[in-house]
Structure formats: structure tokens, C-alpha cells
Amino acid sequence: MNDRITLRRLDDMHCHFRIGSLLKEVLPFTAQYAGRGIAMPNTRPRAIITGNDIVWYRDEIMRALDEMPHRHRFEPLMTVEIRDSTIPQMIAEAHRVGAVAGKVYPLGVTTNSDEGLRDFDSEKISDTFRAMQDVGMLLLIHGELDRERTLVTKREEVFLPTLLKLAERFPNLKIVLEHVSTRVAVESVRQLGENVAATITAHHLCLTLNDVIGYGIQPHHGCMPMPKDFDDRDALIAAATSGDPKFFLGSDTAPHPREKKECAKGACGVYTAPVLPQVLAEVFEKAGCLDRLEDFTSRFGAEFYGLPLNDGTVSLIKSEWVVREQIGSVVPFRAGTKLQWQLA
Ligand code: DOR
Ligand code: ZN
8 A cells, every 4th residue: 555655846836825924824834845836916915016016025935935944945936917907018027027927817706806807808918918928928817707697606617718719819828727617617728729728726626616605604615716516526636637737736725814714705715735735645546546646736837837847855644634723823724624644
């Protein structure tokens, strides 16, 4: 029996590190097992929309890393938020200071998307996407649209025609459909050209909508996109464990203080950073594909981004443990439950 696995240090291609004290709370978990992490730009009160913001945010993250008792070799990969007001000059500036990607939040679909993109078709935003294509920055998309008479569970499907159009119009722009949550999105990504890939979260591999609202409302499972049906989850597990390089890890670890989750109009986001490799090992083992875990966590993302693979490894051992009910100010994914794998 396999009771130890060793993985190349991970690339978590979708992290919400936040700012201030929360940043210091959450960053050590990702830095423990990941060589790199994509730092999402939807921070508040200061969003990451200019070159100056990027430099400031990277400094904040580096300072938080310096303050950690155990030093880990960890590199934040910086992103810029793309709004209707983002012009090609801002892309050039973001690229100059080292951003690897731009992130689009369509208006109103998730946490801090109040200034999200309204119009994917404007000439102005096409110029911006073209500028990204020209400098080789990736376009990361929260693929949902909030339309009239469209249920929250249908928002991803409703976005897919927009993805198809973008992929066609910008064949050399690398596009990542973030946190895919439906079978139809998985199939679209498979069928599109090599310029399109998708990230998959650990929680979407575990949850269905039943786990959010089916047995009493569970705010700590509430996230965007919402976990969907069993068949959708089957498709995500199949994609993650298939060895198809179009699908790689982006955890969307999204911490919110407990009181911001356990309230009316609670915030969306699942905090998976403290349990991420452990939960993934469980999912891949159950699928009989533990041998494919490393490609998903540590190879396909780097290859799509055009980055060298990380140095160093992390090991997991099979040994049951119970996840803490609360870590700092946040309730982690799988709080109070048993996990089968732990970090060595
Ligand atoms: O559930 C989510 N939380 N989805 C997102 O897209 C954003 C994230 C957050 O920032 O909390
Ligand atoms: Zn996110």
C-alpha cells in the first residue's frame, strides 16, 4: 500500500491572499507546500488595477513572507484586475512591473466584483485584450454572467459563448477559465484550441449544491461559482484526474473572517489553503489516480503559463487527523472533520 507520496512543490494558480492581518494569517499555508501562487487582484480597500498597485501588493506579500517563522521559497505571481477602464497602457505598465496575467471579474458575480467588467465586446476592451496577447500576459476569467432571469447555478453556462468568442478572436491570447464548475464548461475547454485551459478547485471536486443548501445552509461551502450537480462534479473529477494538461490546480482559496460568512448576505469563498494537498490526495486516491496528482498540482499549470517547473518537493503521509474548527479568524474547509493524508 502506498502510504507516502512526494510531489514537486505545487503551483496554486488561483489564490486570494488578501491584505493586512488576514494576509499574514493565510499566506503561510500556501507557502508551506507551493512554490508559486497566483495572487488574485480583487483586494479591498485597495484593488490591484495599476502598476503601482502591483508593486505595492507584491511588497506586502514579500513582507508577510519575511515575517514568517519558517522561511519557504515562495514566489507570488502577480495579476492586474481588468475593468472597463483598463487601457493598453495600463497593461504595458502591469507587464513592465512583472504581472503575468490580467483577471476579469464580470460585474456583480462574486466577492468584490462591484467594479467588474460590463462589456466584453467593446472595442476598448478588445484593444486591452490585444495588448495582453502582444506582451504574452494571460487572461484569467471568472466565467459567469449575471443576467436577468438566470439562476446563479446557470451563470457559468451562460458565459460560455463569450469564452468561445474570445478564444476565436484572440487565438494567441492564453485564456484560463477559472474554477470550472460544470460539465458543459469542461467540455467547452476541451474542445477549444490550445490557447484555452481551466483551473479546478479542491472544493468543487468535493461538493455539490446539496452540501451548500441541502442540509441546512452551510455558509462555509458558499462560493462562486456555486458547486453544482453530481454529474458536474463527476466531470470535474474526470478532468482533473485525466492527465489532460488543459486542467490544472487553482484552489481559489478565499478566506473571509468567520463573522463575514456566518451572517445574512454572507461572503462567498471557501478557505482551502490549510488542507489543500491533503484534500486533493484524498480525491485522487478515491479516483484511483494518485499517480496523476503531481501533473495536476505541479506541472500542467507551469507549462500553460510558460514557467519552469518548481524546485523542491513536499511529502504527504497517510495518517488520519482532524482539521481544526477555526484557524485564526477563519473557518477552514473540512473544519472538524477527518482527513486521511497529512503533510510530512
Ligand atoms: O467564492 C469566491 N470567492 N469566488 C470568487 O470568485 C472570489 C472569491 C473571493 O474573493 O472571496
Ligand atoms: Zn477567486
